[in-house]
Amino acid sequence: MSQSPNRRPWAGSAVDVAGGLFLLAIAALGYLGGFNLPVGHLSGIGSGLLPKTLAVLIAAFGILLIVQGLLGQGPALERWAIRGPFFVLGAVVLFALTIRWGGLLVAGPLAVVMSSLGSDDTRPTEIAIFAVALTLLSGLLFKELLNLPIPFDPLGLIPNSLTQAYAGAKAGIAGLFAALKGAITR
Amino acid sequence: MTFDLISNLALGLAVALTLKNLWLCFLGCLIGTLIGVLPGVGPIATITMLLPITFGIDPVGALIMLAGIYYGAQYGGSTTAILVNIPGEATSVVTTLDGHQMAKQGRAGVALGIAAIGSFIAGCVATIIISALAAPLTAMALLFGPADYFALMVLGLMFAVVLARGSVPKAIAIILVGILLSTVGTDLESGEERLTFGWTEISDGLDVAVLAMGLFGFAEILRNLEISQARDVVRSAIGNLLPNRKDFAQSAAPIARGTLIGSILGLLPGNGAVLGPFASYTIEKKLAADPTRFGRGAIEGVAGPESANNAGAQTAFIPLLALGIPPNAVMALMVGAMTIHGIVPGPQIMTKQPNLFWGMITSMWIGNLMLLVINLPLIGLWVRFLKVPYRLMFPAIILLCCIGIYSINNSPVEVLMTAGFGLFGYAVVKFGFEPAPLLLGFVLGRLMEEKLRQALVISRGSFMTFIDRPLSAGLLVVSVITIVLAVLPAIRKGREEVFQEAD
Numbered sequence: 001m002s003q004s005p006n007r008r009p010w011a012g013s014a015v016d017v018a019g020g021l022f023l024l025a026i027a028a029l030g031y032l033g034g035f036n037l038p039v040g041h042l043s044g045i046g047s048g049l050l051p052k053t054l055a056v057l058i059a060a061f062g063i064l065l066i067v068q069g070l071l072g073q074g075p076a077l078e079r080w081a082i083r084g085p086f087f088v089l090g091a092v093v094l095f096a097l098t099i100r101w102g103g104l105l106v107a108g109p110l111a112v113v114m115s116s117l118g119s120d121d122t123r124p125t126e127i128a129i130f131a132v133a134l135t136l137l138s139g140l141l142f143k144e145l146l147n148l149p150i151p152f153d154p155l156g157l158i159p160n161s162l163t164q165a166y167a168g169a170k171a172g173i174a175g176l177f178a179a180l181k182g183a184i185t186r
Numbered sequence: 187m188t189f190d191l192i193s194n195l196a197l198g199l200a201v202a203l204t205l206k207n208l209w210l211c212f213l214g215c216l217i218g219t220l221i222g223v224l225p226g227v228g229p230i231a232t233i234t235m236l237l238p239i240t241f242g243i244d245p246v247g248a249l250i251m252l253a254g255i256y257y258g259a260q261y262g263g264s265t266t267a268i269l270v271n272i273p274g275e276a277t278s279v280v281t282t283l284d285g286h287q288m289a290k291q292g293r294a295g296v297a298l299g300i301a302a303i304g305s306f307i308a309g310c311v312a313t314i315i316i317s318a319l320a321a322p323l324t325a326m327a328l329l330f331g332p333a334d335y336f337a338l339m340v341l342g343l344m345f346a347v348v349l350a351r352g353s354v355p356k357a358i359a360i361i362l363v364g365i366l367l368s369t370v371g372t373d374l375e376s377g378e379e380r381l382t383f384g385w386t387e388i389s390d391g392l393d394v395a396v397l398a399m400g401l402f403g404f405a406e407i408l409r410n411l412e413i414s415q416a417r418d419v420v421r422s423a424i425g426n427l428l429p430n431r432k433d434f435a436q437s438a439a440p441i442a443r444g445t446l447i448g449s450i451l452g453l454l455p456g457n458g459a460v461l462g463p464f465a466s467y468t469i470e471k472k473l474a475a476d477p478t479r480f481g482r483g484a485i486e487g488v489a490g491p492e493s494a495n496n497a498g499a500q501t502a503f504i505p506l507l508a509l510g511i512p513p514n515a516v517m518a519l520m521v522g523a524m525t526i527h528g529i530v531p532g533p534q535i536m537t538k539q540p541n542l543f544w545g546m547i548t549s550m551w552i553g554n555l556m557l558l559v560i561n562l563p564l565i566g567l568w569v570r571f572l573k574v575p576y577r578l579m580f581p582a583i584i585l586l587c588c589i590g591i592y593s594i595n596n597s598p599v600e601v602l603m604t605a606g607f608g609l610f611g612y613a614v615v616k617f618g619f620e621p622a623p624l625l626l627g628f629v630l631g632r633l634m635e636e637k638l639r640q641a642l643v644i645s646r647g648s649f650m651t652f653i654d655r656p657l658s659a660g661l662l663v664v665s666v667i668t669i670v671l672a673v674l675p676a677i678r679k680g681r682e683e684v685f686q687e688a689d
Contacts, residue, residue, distance in 0.1 A: 015617060016353075016618070018616075018617050019356065019617035019619060022613065022617050023363070026366070029381075033370075033380065033381030033383055034380055034381055037378055038376075044647075045638070045639050045642060046376070047373035047375070047376045047378045047380055050365075050369050050638075051366060051369045051380055051381055054362055054365055054366040054369070055366065057362050058359060061355055061356075061358065062359070064355055065355060065356065065359070075618075080616060081408070084407075084408050084411035084412060085408050085608075085612060088404065088407055088408060088580075088584060088608075089404065089408075089605045089608050089609055091581075091584055092404065092587075092588055092602075092604065092605035092608065093602060095585075095588040095601060096588075096592075096598040096601035096602040096605070097598070099592055099598055099601070100598055107588075108585055111584060111585050111588055112581040112582070112585050113581075115580065115581045115584040115585075116577065116580075116581045118580075119411055119576070119580065121577050122577050123577075130578055131581070134581075135585075138585060138586070138589060142238075142589055146238070146239055146241075146242065148238055148593045149593075149596055150589060150593055150596070184209070184213070184242075184243070
């Protein structure tokens, strides 16, 4: 183990050092967030005691990890992917930003298409069809069957004629839905 | 005592066997399996995603459905482990070893069959254990003062440290981070805002579902995207589903041992259940006449761990229901789910809402039966489902997660926060920490602070209360012993070996 084959200039553990720094950052944030809170005394603990104590402890562990990482040996830091996190989390953010304004009809396909860009074997046509199908299906499931108050089409993007046709069809199968829903929620 | 047990179970059956609750149990098992089968989606992500489905239902029905979703997801994870060699979560890692080998040899059906049968037997035994232990434990819980509760939770977290993979300081540190996150929001006693940085959206505190979805749902997808997606879905025939007489003869003892080991470990606070399958696998390998068969498709290596897995998954409900203390991350999420339905888990449930308590317990048994009935005929469907390429699967998971999180409070901000925690979870894993102890620390943190403050108010500020009370002193001594043992080199080596089995 003393001679690592991939000639790393420094034998320490980058994961531990990075993890330690990560803990220090969290501790700093925790300490700052509770900075103005009273610590109180033992018979009446103040709201600031726990956050501050925890922050100090976390910082201590952070330093321990850094020292351990600098002195000991261990794995190197894994590479961070950029593409996956960017598109996947970006899709979630996009969903959050558009759901109230455009409803599921807008937010759904946006989230599906955007997140699919995070993978390099996405096929454009396939994902476009999939996005629309998935949005309609989840609308049917969450809106119609489960009655969740998630907005579906607040902008009125679906043409009136279609909505009316759907309403007619819905009235037709309302009996079926009522029976299903009765079975679920009774 | 036995009479009580029978009458309680009868009450439970009366609740669980109503047409509506049977239907909910069935639906929960089915949907839970459906989502749980997806590679890389474990029970935590499944429950969070499906939580909104239960909103329109009364508390008893909702809990029955959630429990169904939980063990459906658990079983779905095993199916994926056997068919694709991707464990849905830590407890089905062991199943991949021999289960996937069996599948490659054309015996996937038998592996799935014995997993289902073993799980069913384990579930039956665990249900009886829960019913037998619940009453005495609940009675014991009444003796617990705040100091004792605090000590018990410390013990739970110490167990979580020991059972986490990787280094002990890292495990402790990440639990502390979890507890720190639990302090975010308005302080219950003084009404002061803590760690909110003036952001009113989090003045009620962070939602456990938001944290769980970020840490386990999104971060998992990010990691999956990095691994090349050449999935190894079994191509050979599924084969016969029912194990033959020889298979049964080989599996009977491992199932019995696995059930026993899993049930006992599941009771431990701090995620003892995760140890069950590993322990069972190690024991079966040691006991086997020919240990070299293990890793090459030995049916004992599926039957034992799967039984242990399911037994532990169920007895893990005991600390939650009897003491109100979630023993692991999944149960932590169940606390969140129960709170949404206005149920406070703890010893008072059994006395105040016996129909809810016993209805849920008996529904577990019925759910296990249903899993057997649902899964075996539907295996063909799961196989086809698993062949859906990941490039389509993960955007669908993302959309379902978004809808799920949004629907909990109709809040776009919570969706944003989940994305943030997804990035946070990705970093946590990249820096070599484990996310599960963090979530446990988060859920226990709030309770611990409350009990700590209560205990110190009662004792007028003297820490001696934790040592003067025999219960709390005993629990703290065990905690110290646990952590000392974990740091000792000999045990540490053993602990690494147990987990290495999986690698």
